[in-house]
Amino acid sequence: MNVAPTAGTQKITLTYRDAVKAAIREALQRDERVFLMGEDVGRYGGCYAVSKGLLDEFGPDRIRDTPLSESGFVGAGIGAALGGMRPIVEVMTVNFSMLCLDQILNSAATIRHMSGGQFSIPLVIRMATGAGRQLAAQHSHSLEGWYAHIPGIRVLTPATLEDARGMLATALADPDPVLIFENVLLYHMTGEIAADAGPVDIDRAAIRRAGRDISLITYGGSLWKTLKAAEELAGLGIEAEIVDLRTLRPLDDATIMQSVRKTRRAVIVDEGWKTGSLSAEIAARIVEQCFWSLDAPIGRVCTAEVPIPYPKHLEDAALPQPPAIVAAARAAVWR
Amino acid sequence: MTAREDKPHLTRPHVLHLLREMLRIRRFEERSAELYQQEKIRGFLHLYIGEEAVAVGVMQALGADDAIVATYREHGQALARGVSMNGVMAEMYGKQEGSSRGRGGSMHIFDAKTRFYGGNAIVGGGLPIAVGLALADKMQRRPRVTACFFGEGAAAEGEFHESMNLAALWRLPVLFVCENNLYAMGTALAISESETDIHLKAQSYRVASEAVDGMDVVAVEAAARRAVAAIHAGAGPFFLECRTYRFRAHSMFDAQLYRSKAEIEAWKQRCPIARLTAWAKASSLIHDDDIAAIEREIAAEVQASVDFSEAGTWEPVAELCRDVTTPREVR
Numbered sequence: 244m245n246v247a248p249t250a251g252t253q254k255i256t257l258t259y260r261d262a263v264k265a266a267i268r269e270a271l272q273r274d275e276r277v278f279l280m281g282e283d284v285g286r287y288g289g290c291y292a293v294s295k296g297l298l299d300e301f302g303p304d305r306i307r308d309t310p311l312s313e314s315g316f317v318g319a320g321i322g323a324a325l326g327g328m329r330p331i332v333e334v335m336t337v338n339f340s341m342l343c344l345d346q347i348l349n350s351a352a353t354i355r356h357m358s359g360g361q362f363s364i365p366l367v368i369r370m371a372t373g374a375g376r377q378l379a380a381q382h383s384h385s386l387e388g389w390y391a392h393i394p395g396i397r398v399l400t401p402a403t404l405e406d407a408r409g410m411l412a413t414a415l416a417d418p419d420p421v422l423i424f425e426n427v428l429l430y431h432m433t434g435e436i437a438a439d440a441g442p443v444d445i446d447r448a449a450i451r452r453a454g455r456d457i458s459l460i461t462y463g464g465s466l467w468k469t470l471k472a473a474e475e476l477a478g479l480g481i482e483a484e485i486v487d488l489r490t491l492r493p494l495d496d497a498t499i500m501q502s503v504r505k506t507r508r509a510v511i512v513d514e515g516w517k518t519g520s521l522s523a524e525i526a527a528r529i530v531e532q533c534f535w536s537l538d539a540p541i542g543r544v545c546t547a548e549v550p551i552p553y554p555k556h557l558e559d560a561a562l563p564q565p566p567a568i569v570a571a572a573r574a575a576v577w578r
Numbered sequence: 579m580t581a582r583e584d585k586p587h588l589t590r591p592h593v594l595h596l597l598r599e600m601l602r603i604r605r606f607e608e609r610s611a612e613l614y615q616q617e618k619i620r621g622f623l624h625l626y627i628g629e630e631a632v633a634v635g636v637m638q639a640l641g642a643d644d645a646i647v648a649t650y651r652e653h654g655q656a657l658a659r660g661v662s663m664n665g666v667m668a669e670m671y672g673k674q675e676g677s678s679r680g681r682g683g684s685m686h687i688f689d690a691k692t693r694f695y696g697g698n699a700i701v702g703g704g705l706p707i708a709v710g711l712a713l714a715d716k717m718q719r720r721p722r723v724t725a726c727f728f729g730e731g732a733a734a735e736g737e738f739h740e741s742m743n744l745a746a747l748w749r750l751p752v753l754f755v756c757e758n759n760l761y762a763m764g765t766a767l768a769i770s771e772s773e774t775d776i777h778l779k780a781q782s783y784r785v786a787s788e789a790v791d792g793m794d795v796v797a798v799e800a801a802a803r804r805a806v807a808a809i810h811a812g813a814g815p816f817f818l819e820c821r822t823y824r825f826r827a828h829s830m831f832d833a834q835l836y837r838s839k840a841e842i843e844a845w846k847q848r849c850p851i852a853r854l855t856a857w858a859k860a861s862s863l864i865h866d867d868d869i870a871a872i873e874r875e876i877a878a879e880v881q882a883s884v885d886f887s888e889a890g891t892w893e894p895v896a897e898l899c900r901d902v903t904t905p906r907e908v909r
């Protein structure tokens with residue numbers, strides 16, 4: 244498998260949504276075992292219009308509308324994977340995935356182990372995650388950190404167009420269950436990628452901005468807020484290095500620690516709630532592995548401990564935002 | 579007799595086979611209960627004693643390419659399916675020679691060779707997986723059946739209803755086998771279900787269904803063969819409710835406060851093994867010598883499985899974290 248985004252000379256402009264769709268289309272074209280299944284993926288075109296047009300191209304068997312039965316169709320995805328297919332199951336949002344958590348945790352993540360290694364589950368589950376669209380407390384949460392707690396699954400958070408385009412193929416080639424979390428605010432993001440952009444690695448974090456003064460560690464939708472904060476910090480003479488985790492499980496400790504050992508300071512930006520969060524896990528690992536390199540306490544910018552509220556000003560206030568990231572970074576560098 | 583015939587043929591060899599298969603489960607589990615008392619087997623141990631006719635009857639209708647998804651009371655299905663007795667016993671010992679390398683124990687028997695997909699200990703959790711296995715067969719145009727065993731307690735779970743709907747909606751080749759033993763652990767059917775006629779629930783999803791005497795192995799086999807024939811004819815899923823009873827406690831921790839001794843005794847009068855034996859002897863198909871011979875063979879097989887398990891080895895602790903994910907080439 245190709246490990247790096249191919250550096251084609253030809254560029255195309257597209258949205259994150261288009262990139263995911265292109266990845267799904269290519270997977271369907273390349274491997275007849277692949278099919279997409281989920282609520283409203285077919286006739287409706289996908290809740291976030293990711294699969295719009297694919298039904299006409301591939302038919303209702305492979306672009307399979309399901310009833311509102313998250314546990315049923317995720318479990319069916321597990322069974323289909325056991326039966327030799329390569330299902331892509333779309334759960335409309337991570338909030339609804341609580342209804343199929345049993346299948347993800349008790350079946351998908353355990354069957355290989357419980358069977359003594361006899362059965363792997365080559366299943367990909369895609370979900371939208373994140374807040375910012377005033378959808379209130381049952382459609383806005385970021386629970387991908389919870390999934391990162393579970394041994395037996397891999398958790399991906401594509402933040403860039405290249406990753407949106409390239410992670411799916413690598414995930415489908417993985418013999419084990421892979422969960423892909425797509426932040427809802429990224430679907431409209433437009434940019435250029437190589438016309439022949441292809442599969443990317445799903446093992447390594449990426450340095451999205453090099454810097455010497457502080458490591459800002461983040462993933463998914465928060466990457467762009469963190470990049471914005473870094474620009475502001477640069478204006479203050481603080482050069483931040485940005486680590487995009489990309490894969491929340493297994494975490495790429497090596498890349499995180501390499502950055503922290505260089506900058507000696509770290510702030511973690513995580514759209515999950517702070518208590519018991521992925522940010523807590525990363526902070527603990529930094530302390531375990533880099534304690535003697537640290538020059539300042541580790542900072543965290545997380546979502547306020549509140550169900551996401553509906554009004555725009557309160558929703559914005561609940562989420563990690565660039566000013567809070569700037570403030571946390573400045574506190575860490577004493578400037 | 580081939581697996582695809584849709585009626586049982588009660589020849590002497592077949593009757594002996596049915597009897598032997600039920601007795602294998604019975605004697606294996608009686609020994610398992612003793613081994614539990616001796617602390618050779620730990621954790622949960624759910625015995626199938628009393629329900630043997632269901633697993634044995636249904637398995638007669640399945641072919642080698644078909645798949646089985648079972649629940650946590652699955653020793654009977656595993657043995658009747660052809661998972662090796664050594665493998666099942668060693669699994670309960672937790673030895674690495676077990677069918678799941680000892681990682682699962684009594685509730686998680688898996689066997690790739692016989693397409694035996696667990697051993698699922700979340701009630702109702704196996705049904706969607708069976709639906710998916712059948713979906714894979716249908717999409718790949720393989721004429722296979724997936725048989726899914728579960729208790730009547732599963733009918734209260736959402737996954738039961740989601741799975742009925744999906745299987746019917748997509749006309750999938752699933753044989754749902756409901757082992758209605760009247761108690762979900764200790765909760766009687768009548769105090770947990772508004773509709774106690776379980777197979778009617780399947781009908782409400784337009785899944786063809788039938789209720790059968792689960793204490794009669796021949797009746798179960800006949801019904802399962804009809805069901806499998808209907809599935810192969812393209813009729814979509816079939817729901818077979820087998821009315822049965824477990825003679826033993828739910829698990830080894832159950833004082834059975836929720837049912838009377840008289841009720842248990844009444845059901846024991848309907849023991850599927852005694853019933854087949856009495857009928858076959860009265861029909862002069864088998865004789866006492868046959869039964870004695872079968873008992874000797876089974877005793878030897880059970881003892882061999884115990885010896886195999888005793889001689890089995892503990893997985894090195896250094897391998898603790900294996901089989902969490904599939905080994906991959908480093909990219």
